[in-house]
Amino acid sequence: MPELPEVETVRMGLAPAMEGARFAKVEVRDRRLRWPLPKDFEKRLTGQTVEGLGRRAKYLLADLSSGDVLLMHLGMSGSMRLRRNGQQVLGDPRYFDIAKDEKHDHVVFHMSNGATITFNDPRRFGSMKLVPRAKLDSEPLLRNLGPEPLGNEFDAAMLANACAGKKTSLKAALSDQRVVAGLGNIYVCEALFRARLSPKRQASTIADRNGKPNERARALVDAIKATLNDAIKAGGSSLRDHRRADGSLGDFQHNFQVYDREGEPCPHCKGKIKRIVQTGRSTFYCPACQK
Numbered sequence: 252m253p254e255l256p257e258v259e260t261v262r263m264g265l266a267p268a269m270e271g272a273r274f275a276k277v278e279v280r281d282r283r284l285r286w287p288l289p290k291d292f293e294k295r296l297t298g299q300t301v302e303g304l305g306r307r308a309k310y311l312l313a314d315l316s317s318g319d320v321l322l323m324h325l326g327m328s329g330s331m332r333l334r335r336n337g338q339q340v341l342g343d344p345r346y347f348d349i350a351k352d353e354k355h356d357h358v359v360f361h362m363s364n365g366a367t368i369t370f371n372d373p374r375r376f377g378s379m380k381l382v383p384r385a386k387l388d389s390e391p392l393l394r395n396l397g398p399e400p401l402g403n404e405f406d407a408a409m410l411a412n413a414c415a416g417k418k419t420s421l422k423a424a425l426s427d428q429r430v431v432a433g434l435g436n437i438y439v440c441e442a443l444f445r446a447r448l449s450p451k452r453q454a455s456t457i458a459d460r461n462g463k464p465n466e467r468a469r470a471l472v473d474a475i476k477a478t479l480n481d482a483i484k485a486g487g488s489s490l491r492d493h494r495r496a497d498g499s500l501g502d503f504q505h506n507f508q509v510y511d512r513e514g515e516p517c518p519h520c521k522g523k524i525k526r527i528v529q530t531g532r533s534t535f536y537c538p539a540c541q542k
C-alpha cells in the first residue's frame with residue numbers, strides 16, 4: 252500500500268505534467284471506485300487549469316482554476332501512469348508501473364501540454380473527489396487528520412501533547428491518523444527503530460506529568476522526519492534511474508531496517524528482528540535495541 256513517501260514521490264512525478272496545464276479531455280472508464288465518481292466529474296474538470304499540486308497525508312490535492320480542488324487517493328493498489336505524446340516519461344516502478352493491465356485503467360486525464368495521466372487501480376480502493384476550495388476545511392476525508400509529519404508545526408511538544416495520558420502503545424498512537432497524518436505500518440516500524448523506542452512502550456511515556464516532551468519525544472520526532480525524508484529521497488532517485496533503466500530499480504523495501512525482516516540480523520546490534528502483532532497488524536522491531 253502506498254504510504255506518505257510514495258504519495259509524495261507520485262506528487263513530485265506528476266507536478267511537472269499537471270501544474271500550469273489544462274484538462275483538455277477527461278475519460279472515465281469506470282465510476283465504481285471506493286466512492287463513486289460523480290456524474291459531472293468530467294464536466295467540472297474539462298477546461299480547468301491546475302494551479303498547483305499539493306499533498307495532505309496520503310491525498311493528492313490539485314488546485315483548479317474553477318475554485319474546486321481535485322482530491323486523489325491511491326488506495327491499496329492504485330498507480331498513476333504518465334505519458335507524454337504516447338511515450339512513458341518517468342515513473343517509480345511500483346507507482347508509475349509501465350506493465351499494468353489496462354483493464355484497470357479507470358480514469359485518464361489528457362492535459363493541454365500533451366501529457367496523459369492514467370489512474371490504474373485493480374482493487375479500486377482508491378478514488379477521486381471534487382471539493383470546493385472554500386469547503387476543504389470541513390471535508391470529512393481531511394477534517395480529522397492530525398499534523399503533517401514533515402510540516403514545521405509537527406514537533407516534540409505537539410507529539411508529546413497528543414500522547415500524554417495515552418495508555419495505548421507507541422505503535423498504536425503513531426498509527427492513529429489524528430495524532431499524526433499519513434504514517435502507516437511500514438514507516439511507524441522504521442521510525443521507532445531509528446528512535447530506539449519499543450513499539451510496545453506506553454505512548455504517555457514520551458511526555459512528562461505536565462504533557463511536556465522528554466528526550467524520547469524529541470528522538471521520535473527526529474526519527475519520523477528522517478525516515479520519511481530518506482524514503483522520499485530514495486523514491487526520487489528511483490524516478491531518475493527509471494528513465495534510463497528497464498523498470499527493475501527503485502524498490503524502497505531494500506532500504507527497510509526492520510520492516511518485513513523477521514529473523515534477520517538487526518542492522519545495529521546483529522540480534523534477531525522480531526515480529527509481533529499489535530492491533531491486528533504486524534510490528535517488526537529489535538527487542539535488544541528498542542526499549
Ligand SMILES: [Zn+2]
Pocket residue numbers: 517518519520521522537538539540541
Ligand atoms: Zn538491535
